[in-house]
Amino acid sequence: QEIASAGSPGMKLILLGPPGAGKGTQAQELERRRNLVQLSTGDMLRAVIASGSALGQEVKAIIDTGALVPDDIMVRMIADRIEQPDCGDGFILDGFPRTTAQAEALDVMLDARNTALDHVIAMVVDADVLTRRIGGRFSCAKCGAGYHDEFQKPRQDGVCDHCGGTEFTRRSDDKPETVRARLEAYEAQTAPLLPYYRDKNLLRSVNAMAGIDEVTAEIEKILMGA
Numbered sequence: 001q002e003i004a005s006a007g008s009p010g011m012k013l014i015l016l017g018p019p020g021a022g023k024g025t026q027a028q029e030l031e032r033r034r035n036l037v038q039l040s041t042g043d044m045l046r047a048v049i050a051s052g053s054a055l056g057q058e059v060k061a062i063i064d065t066g067a068l069v070p071d072d073i074m075v076r077m078i079a080d081r082i083e084q085p086d087c088g089d090g091f092i093l094d095g096f097p098r099t100t101a102q103a104e105a106l107d108v109m110l111d112a113r114n115t116a117l118d119h120v121i122a123m124v125v126d127a128d129v130l131t132r133r134i135g136g137r138f139s140c141a142k143c144g145a146g147y148h149d150e151f152q153k154p155r156q157d158g159v160c161d162h163c164g165g166t167e168f169t170r171r172s173d174d175k176p177e178t179v180r181a182r183l184e185a186y187e188a189q190t191a192p193l194l195p196y197y198r199d200k201n202l203l204r205s206v207n208a209m210a211g212i213d214e215v216t217a218e219i220e221k222i223l224m225g226a
């Protein structure tokens with residue numbers, strides 16, 4: 001269901017947090033509840049890889065090591081995406097920015113469009129749950145809806161709640177060796193964005209250790225201006 005009056009039209013959000021914090025899960029839920037599009041750079045990169053292009057091969061080699069894709073590629077990808085008409089009613093960035101350079105580029109992009117971020121929501125979790133969440137996650141091959149072996153099973157085993165699809169995929173970068181490198185990249189390159197946005201008075205935190213529905217409720221409270 002859509003909440004028509006809450007929040008400003010064209011709301012622009014960032015969900016910030018380590019891999020496994022629940023960004024994708026919450027972004028998908030917000031997309032279902034509100035007229036916002038989820039911009040998952042992970043999904044965009046996986047689409048580029050699936051296309052088999054030269055760029056896709058380059059990107060796959062980087063992602064398989066757990067490292068971040070270069071800023072210039074990511075910034076161009078997002079700059080193109082937010083120009084699309086479906087982003088006019090607002091968007092949720094999930095997976096971008098991941099470095100200070102990307103955050104600065106985003107500021108320039110939004111400035112040029114005479115707009116700005118409404119909130120940056122930090123999803124705070126203990127490090128030890130991340131590997132457990134990442135290890136069990138999978139998604140619908142048809143619509144991309146996210147699930148978990150333990151925390152978010154489809155209502156009917158083997159059937160997607162949202163589209164009825166029966167094929168599911170697991171990410172190749174979710175293996176334990178790669179996850180370790182991804183968590184290190186987060187700490188070194190992405191965690192500095194917390195003070196970056198705190199200084200701009202945009203940062204709000206949610207307890208992402210709570211259950212999925214509780215986290216959604218906490219985020220909704222922020223969006224309603226609480």
Ligand code: ADP
Binds near residue numbers: 017019137147208209
């Ligand atoms: P991110 O996009 O931040 O990497 P995901 O949204 O993919 O994280 O979440 C990782 C996994 O953890 C998913 O399988 C998801 O179902 C599960 N998950 C997400 N949020 C919670 C939560 N609050 N409690 C338990 N499991 C969760």
Ligand code: ZN
Binds near residue numbers: 140141160163164
């Ligand atoms: Zn589906």
